[in-house]
Amino acid sequence: MPVHLTKAMVLAAGLGLRMRPLTDTLPKPLVRVAGQPLLDHVLDKLGSAGVTEAVVNVHYLPDQIIEHTKGRSRPRVVISDERDRALGTGGGVVKALPLLGPTPFFHVNSDTMWIDGVRSNLARLAETFDPDRMDILLLMAPTTSSIGYGGRGDYAMLPDGALRKRKEHQVVPFVYAGVAIMSPSQFADAPTGEFSLTKMFDRANEQERLFGLRLDGVWMHVGTPDAIQAAEEAFLESVA
Numbered sequence: 001m002p003v004h005l006t007k008a009m010v011l012a013a014g015l016g017l018r019m020r021p022l023t024d025t026l027p028k029p030l031v032r033v034a035g036q037p038l039l040d041h042v043l044d045k046l047g048s049a050g051v052t053e054a055v056v057n058v059h060y061l062p063d064q065i066i067e068h069t070k071g072r073s074r075p076r077v078v079i080s081d082e083r084d085r086a087l088g089t090g091g092g093v094v095k096a097l098p099l100l101g102p103t104p105f106f107h108v109n110s111d112t113m114w115i116d117g118v119r120s121n122l123a124r125l126a127e128t129f130d131p132d133r134m135d136i137l138l139l140m141a142p143t144t145s146s147i148g149y150g151g152r153g154d155y156a157m158l159p160d161g162a163l164r165k166r167k168e169h170q171v172v173p174f175v176y177a178g179v180a181i182m183s184p185s186q187f188a189d190a191p192t193g194e195f196s197l198t199k200m201f202d203r204a205n206e207q208e209r210l211f212g213l214r215l216d217g218v219w220m221h222v223g224t225p226d227a228i229q230a231a232e233e234a235f236l237e238s239v240a
Helices: 038-048 062-069 088-100 121-128 198-206 225-239
Strands: 007-011 053-058 076-081 105-109 112-116 136-142 155-157 163-165 174-182 210-214 217-221
Touching (some): 007 088, 038 053, 038 062, 038 105, 038 112, 038 121, 053 062, 053 088, 062 076, 076 088, 112 174, 121 136, 121 210, 136 198, 155 174, 155 210, 163 198, 163 210, 198 210, 217 225
Parallel strands (some): 007 053, 053 076
Antiparallel strands (some): 105 174, 112 217, 136 174
16 A cells, blocks of 8 residues: 655755855755746645645755745645754754654655656655555666766665665666655654764665665756756756
8 A cells, every 4th residue: 555645854954065156145945947946846746746744944044945935835834943053964854753743754855856757756656665664765866867967876776676775886876866755763763963864774774674766757966056957958848
């Protein structure tokens, strides 16, 4: 049975250093690509997938994000305020857990963009997630067909979807696309304060409870100002 997810966590607290100078006065989630902010691309997809409430964390230039999202209803946005202390990608989730509740939730980076194939990748993730076998299910993009990505990949993927982390000198075929489903129970004994979410990925991997789903479509890595044009061209071509 597919899980029914109504809540999501959207990471929007980063400093966006590699996106300077655009982010000198603008938080990265509000940088516009193909006519709308990165954050809106993500929230629109979540709303279309049935998410009714999105917890958005803020730290850098938080008032701009709060103002931008305050009138949104699909999904409704709840702010997790981290302006007093940066908590990292992992600590941000721990702080938001009381808002996310006890059931699995979508977890999405606010600066990720992807073009769906025939079906919604969020719907495919929900259909694939099995809480009996999985703590985390990651959306994985093939490195060779991703736009704006030039790294060595993050994981190899077995036929059943189980992930194997790239060793230091390896090249692997899949990169994490910044979209996941997570069980809140895995954070029960998580570190306090600032820490990276990769700690949780690694632990789930060691316990063989980290899985992946190959993205159907195209993923765009929008990490720098130079990457915006390539992402815009791919996005506009997809809706032409």
